[in-house]
Each structure stands twice: as C-alpha cells, then as structure tokens.
Amino acid sequence: MRDDRFCNSNCPFTRAIGTIGNKWKPIIINVMGTRSMRFGQLDAIVPHISRKVLTEQLKELEEDGLLERLAYKELPPRVEYRLSEKGLAFLPILEHIKEWNLKYEVATIPKETD
Amino acid sequence: MRDDRFCNSNCPFTRAIGTIGNKWKPIIINVMGTRSMRFGQLDAIVPHISRKVLTEQLKELEEDGLLERLAYKELPPRVEYRLSEKGLAFLPILEHIKEWNLKYEVATIPKETD
DNA sequence: ATTTGTAGTTACCCATTGGTAACCAGAATA
DNA sequence: TATTCTGGTTACCAATGGGTAACTACAAAT
Numbered sequence: 001m002r003d004d005r006f007c008n009s010n011c012p013f014t015r016a017i018g019t020i021g022n023k024w025k026p027i028i029i030n031v032m033g034t035r036s037m038r039f040g041q042l043d044a045i046v047p048h049i050s051r052k053v054l055t056e057q058l059k060e061l062e063e064d065g066l067l068e069r070l071a072y073k074e075l076p077p078r079v080e081y082r083l084s085e086k087g088l089a090f091l092p093i094l095e096h097i098k099e100w101n102l103k104y105e106v107a108t109i110p111k112e113t114d
Numbered sequence: 115m116r117d118d119r120f121c122n123s124n125c126p127f128t129r130a131i132g133t134i135g136n137k138w139k140p141i142i143i144n145v146m147g148t149r150s151m152r153f154g155q156l157d158a159i160v161p162h163i164s165r166k167v168l169t170e171q172l173k174e175l176e177e178d179g180l181l182e183r184l185a186y187k188e189l190p191p192r193v194e195y196r197l198s199e200k201g202l203a204f205l206p207i208l209e210h211i212k213e214w215n216l217k218y219e220v221a222t223i224p225k226e227t228d
Numbered sequence: 229a230t231t232t233g234t235a236g237t238t239a240c241c242c243a244t245t246g247g248t249a250a251c252c253a254g255a256a257t258a
Numbered sequence: 259t260a261t262t263c264t265g266g267t268t269a270c271c272a273a274t275g276g277g278t279a280a281c282t283a284c285a286a287a288t
Binding site for chain 1: 275276277278283284285286
C-alpha cells in the first residue's frame with residue numbers, strides 16, 4: 001500500500017505523505033490516541049478494516065516509528081500497540097483536521113440565497 | 115479512488131479522511147498553494163501523476179469544495195484552478211505536517227548510542 | 229480429550245486501479 | 259492545407275489490492 005516513489009522522493013513533504021497519506025493510517029492513529037491497545041481491540045474498533053490490512057498498516061506505522069509494538073511472550077499471544085512520541089506528535093494535526101472539517105464541511109452544500 | 119464507506123460515515127473525522135486522505139490530494143493542494151494554475155501546469159509539476167488520475171483528483175477536489183475551476187470559453191481550451199476558501203484553510207495543516215516531518219523523520223534512523 | 233482464545237500468516241481469487249495511447253474540437257499559425 | 263495547441267475523455271489491458279477462509283502454536287479451562 002505504501003508507494004515507494006513517495007517514500008524515496010527527495011521532497012520531504014512527499015515522503016511525509018508517503019508515510020501517513022492514506023485512509024487507514026490517520027484513522028488508526030486517531031483511534032489509538034494516548035491509549036495502549038491490543039490487536040483484537042483495534043480490529044474490533046476500526047470500522048470495516050480487515051485483519052490483513054490492519055496487520056499491514058500497523059507494521060508500516062511501526063517501521064515509520066509512529067507506534068511501538070510490545071509482544072508479551074505468552075500463549076495465547078498478547079500484543080500491545082501504543083503511539084510513540086512521533087505518533088503522539090501527530091495527534092494535534094488530526095485535531096486541526098477535525099476543526100477544519102467542522103468549519104467547512106457543510107458550508108458547501110446550501111447555496112439557497114444568491 | 116474515493117471510498118464511499120468513508121464519505122458516508124456518520125463520523126465527521128472519517129468523512130474528512132475520505133475527502134483528503136489519499137496521497138494525491140495533499141500533494142496537489144500543496145503545489146497549488148495560493149496560485150492559480152492551469153491543467154497543463156499541474157500535470158507538468160505534480161511528479162508521476164497521469165492525466166487520468168489528475169483529472170479525477172481535481173474533479174473530486176472541486177466536488178468537495180476545495181478548489182474552484184474556471185473554464186474560459188476559448189479554443190484551444192484554457193482552464194484555471196485555484197483553491198477555494200476551504201482549500202486555502204487546509205494549507206496551514208500541510209505546514210504542520212511539514213514541521214512534524216522535519217522534526218521526527220530522521221530521529222528514527224540513527225540509534226548509535228545505547 | 230476437546231474446545232477456546234490470540235495474533236497473525238498464507239493461499240486463492242475476484243474486483244478495482246491505473247497506465248497508455250488514441251481521439252476530440254476548432255482556432256490560430258505556418 | 260497541414261500542424262499545433264489545450265484539456266480533457268475513452269477503451270483497452272496488465273497489475274495490484276484486498277477480502278475471505280483456513281491454518282498455526284500452545285496453554286488453560288471444561
């Protein structure tokens with residue numbers, strides 16, 4: 001799902017978009033917030049995502065240093081995911097997006113008055 | 115390319131991600147900035163994008179009220195794209211992403227000292 | 229002895245994506 | 259007369275994406 005062209009670009013902004021510019025990553029980061037979550041919890045809470053894609057996205061987020069994966073050596077397995085400092089630092093950006101959306105989403109629809 | 119599941123979600127954040135959560139939209143918005151640009155310019159400047167995909171993305175951005183399309187009735191055709199107020203309001207978010215990336219991108223790589 | 233629970237992984241296969249190239253209109257230019 | 263110029267659109271086709279279901283390991287509980 002990650003685009004190598006983006007991730008290897010010499011433009012830092014393009015690389016950043018290569019890292020977080022898809023639909024699942026912001027959703028996952030937002031769902032996690034400051035919590036520590038297990039794989040099954042994420043699978044249950046993130047709507048419509050399949051285990052396959054969730055696995056893939058979590059792996060990429062870990063590779064990119066946005067989250068930390070802590071696997072307990074137990075059976076049945078237990079794995080905890082939590083946002084790293086880098087991931088936590090991304091949360092305010094998501095808040096900005098929420099505010100932006102709140103302010104402008106509906107504003108496009110009416111157009112009653114001329 | 116737009117995911118209807120996201121755009122019709124009852125969660126506003128999910129809808130917002132449905133709108134701008136892909137790799138091309140942030141790139142296009144960032145390239146445009148406050149400028150007015152023609153289709154051919156965008157095609158030339160946005161790296162690796164095909165005309166087909168560029169057309170599709172511009173159409174979606176227009177539908178979502180992020181940009182305005184002004185077609186002059188001339189031949190050969192001339193079309194100018196510029197960000198709307200909603201689109202312009204998204205620029206600061208892209209700046210935050212740049213700052214975030216600048217601060218954290220490399221910080222994951224070294225790990226020389228223990 | 230069998231079932232349950234977790235965090236994945238793998239194989240299979242259908243649907244979607246996206247690249248490429250050809251094509252369009254019609255005015256201006258050579 | 260033929261070519262060029264622009265902003266797309268369309269058809270075709272190969273590649274990719276992603277859903278589903280089955281499977282794993284092993285401990286604990288029934």
